[in-house]
Amino acid sequence: MFRRRRREQPERNVPAEPAAPMRESGPWDAEEPHPDSDRIDLGGLRLPHNPDFDVRLASVGDQHIGVVVIHGDSTLQLQALAAPKTLGLWDEVKTKVMQQVSALREQQGPFGAELAGEIAGEGVTRPARYIGVDGPRWCLLAIIHGKAADDDAAAEPFLDFLRDVVVVRGAEPMAREEPIVLRRPTEPGVEAEERPGLNPFRRGPEISETR
Template identity: 70%
Template sequence: MAEQPQAAPRRESGPWDADEPHPDTDRTDLGGLRLPHNPDFDVRLASVGDLHVGVVVLNGESTMQLQAVAAPRSSGLWDEITTKIVGQVGQLREQEGPFGSELVGEMPVEGGTRSARYIGIDGPRWCLIAVMAGPAARDEAVAAPFIDIIKDTVVVRGDEPMAREEPIPLRRPNDQQDDHADDQSGLNPFRRGPEISEIR
């Protein structure tokens, strides 16, 4: 029996939900996220204990943290999360970006501050959060390839029940899907803590 042709995407760009039609491009399968491949970028998993909770993408002096969290079926989370970010980080202003409302400014780091840009996209039962730091947070030309990664990322929410803002678990590309871990400590993009491991 012949394969059915893939349905055409309903939007020009993502991030995509795994269950919606999306372009069949070269992506790295990390379980809860499928990231488009870019040879110029280093991609590393951020872990809390044994749980992989986010991805760190590095290019030059810029970084981007990506994390997908579970959201209610009835409403998005990004507006609520921005309120929490402002409460923790402070010196930020709101602006319109390619995905809607986002926050830009300075975030505290050891020994001073660093330029930061907070982007959130609400999807069906998930919210994808991206935090750019360094030159990409203030220069659109430097940010462009990071934005392209967000636009072609696929979020794999799965059908299992998850708590509000629970990180959608990730795995190394060659690992089998782990059993759902009991420890659901989240990646906090505003504090040091998660261990970063490179993907090879």
């Protein structure tokens, strides 16, 4: 004997809950679960929106390939580079930097191996700290200059900023160490100057390519 199937109740379209982050902090890859906080969308990078920081696009020629974050008397330079699928890039970049700047020493920091020391430029010597973070097919290079490079208390705001950065690698093929290009924020009806902490129309210091 066959029984008539009960009419199934229509399914409700309930929005899926966002997946919880697998790690305590970033930098994050755009494709992994990460906190949905207020960020400045620059295309290849999404940066924390914090009025205490002055964020400027850094360019080489007509391409925006990095940012300079200013806080107090110190700066943080950020540049995202394309990396191979299977190997991290930071160890290789770190070796190249040490070959070019012999005054730097290797040390352990919150993101792993990093470089620190004093570097000369424009007739002055100032402390510098190089931090690298490997992600899926990208490497985020962070360079701290000024007091925050050798003062833990002054460095913490920059480190917190770095922990909330999102890298948008994209699916297109890119050469090894090719900078992930950025763009000005695109928000219809909103002038960029009205966003506290960001003036993308003012060019920041040049970031040289690491090749």
